[in-house]
Amino acid sequence: MHTKNDTAGHPRWATRALVLASVPLLGLTALAAPASAHGSIVDPASRNYGCWDRWGADHQNPDMAQEDPMCWQAWQDNPNAMWNWNGLFRENVAGDHRGAIxxxxxxxxxxxxxGRYDSLDAVGEWKTTPVDDDFTVHLYDQASHGADYFQIYVTEEGFDPAxxxxxxxxxxxxxxxxxYAPANDILVDVSTTGRTGHHVVFTIWQASHLDQSYYLCSDVDFG
Known part of the structure; x- marks a missing residue:
């Protein structure tokens, strides 16, 4: 059980935000800059953060459809699944995660x-982050909410996310x-065994400031 707060370098969100500020929205009035009140798993990247990190500054590029089709379908379904990469949470679940989801x-x-984030449930070849049996989950918490706890799951061997x-x-x-005490960056070490290929790491982050639960899927490739 981990109770120590760790820090690491901030993800590229700040740089992206500066770039996005200069990108015209071209009529996409539904789009908004990422809110400053929330966070996500940035390594291994959650689906929503990974799409924004790769395409937030280049969201008009038609190459997304071929190079990153799962992010493309998310963008077509609702651009804010990517734009609001840090807002995927539920309130007042009272710890009954399985009952609520x-x-x-x-x-x-x-x-x-x-339904903003429904596209993140789509089955397919999501981009993966290479990991070993022992890896670290990195939460970037913009508002330093802290955590009551994390629950981290990994799909069983034989499950095919595609x-x-x-x-x-x-x-x-x-x-x-x-x-975990409030901090921008929290690192949690994870150990697993017996997995190969594409898997999903499912992280529940129970924030401390309210009964606010974040549910985050990260696609990984066990070497």
């Missing part, structure tokens, strides 16, 4: 925010932490 909707937090919908029974709980 139905199978097939884990990566969207159970169709939260009026062809199967993600359900609770596909996951193994590999790490449960204690609390």
């Amino acid at each position: 139905p199978d097939g909707t884990l990566c969207s937090g159970g169709n939260t925010e009026g 062809t199967q919908e993600l359900s609770w029974d596909d996951l193994e709980l590999v790490e449960v932490t204690g609390s």
Whole structure:
């Protein structure tokens, strides 16, 4: 159980924000700069953060459709799934995560925010981050909410994110932490074994300032 706060270099969000400020929205009035009140897993990148990190400053590039088709479908479905990469949370779940988030909707937090993040549940070849059996999950918490705890799951060997919908029974709980004091960066060490290829790391971050639960899917490739 991890209770120590760790810090690391900030992700590229600040640089991206400066670039985005100079990019015309070209009529896409639904778009907004990332809010400053929330956060996400930046390594291994959550689906929403990864799409924004790769394409936020280049969102008009048609190459996204071929180079990153899962982010492309997310962009077509609702640009704010990517633009608001730091806002995927539910309130007042009271710890009943499995009861609040139905199978097939884990990566969207159970169709939260009026379906804004539904595209993150799409089955397909999401871009992956290479990891070893022992790896570190890095939360970037813009407002330094802190954490009551983290629960980190990894899909079982044999699960195929490219062809199967993600359900609770596909996951193994590999790490449960204690609390973390408020900080911008929190690192949690994770150990697992017996996995190869594409898997999903599913992180529940229970923020400390309110009963606010974040549900974050990161696609990884075990070498």
